[in-house]
Ligand code: HEC
């Protein structure tokens with residue numbers, strides 16, 4: 485039977501990063517025949533290790549834990565999260581964000597000739613979120629305002 489364990493190192497890294505303590509023993513069992521059962525944007529044949537890495541990346545980029553996007557098990561006598569469930573809006577927003585990010589990279593960040601190998605040549609969740617699920621506008625609000633006005637003017 486195929487079992488999926490969060491890599492110990494990553495789990496520790498996430499727990500330390502997020503200051504969490506109670507979820508240190510999550511074990512995810514992917515369906516033995518079908519693997520993960522409800523993937524709509526990630527490749528269906530993604531390996532356990534790759535999925536582990538993507539989910540860790542989402543969590544750190546947004547500064548949240550798994551339960552920010554994943555609903556609890558419907559059977560309230562059971563502990564833990566139902567990872568395949570779509571009962572939390574945040575999970576679907578994350579799917580849209582993933583599609584948007586992939587689109588931006590495919591269409592606007594084709595940066596083969598960069599002279600700066602030390603910079604990141606594509607957009608990731610962290611580019612905008614910087615460790616927050618709500619992208620912080622306070623600091624930049626005045627400047628964002630003028631960009632937004634110019635943007636709307638160009639569209640009319
Ligand atoms: C920002 C939102 C978000 C966070 C945080 C998040 N996930 Fe996910 N997770 C998703 C989305 C979206 C999918 C579905 C991807 C798709 O449709 O291809 C998913 C799918 C999964 C699946 C596959 C379920 C199946 O069978 O289809 C597992 C397992 C999973 N996540 C585990 C985790 C774990 C463990 C954590 C915490 C370390 C975590 N996720 C954190 C958004 C999130």
Ligand code: HEC
Pocket residue numbers: 542546574575577578581582583585607608609610611612613617618619
């Ligand atoms: C181009 C900038 C940008 C990128 C890239 C981006 N996001 Fe977002 N995201 C936003 C903005 C702006 C919001 C709205 C924030 C708010 O409501 O204050 C948002 C909101 C969200 C929300 C809802 C948060 C909440 O509090 O309800 C989720 C979940 C999310 N993003 C996940 C992701 C994931 C996962 C990725 C990477 C695959 C990603 N985002 C990449 C800009 C971005």
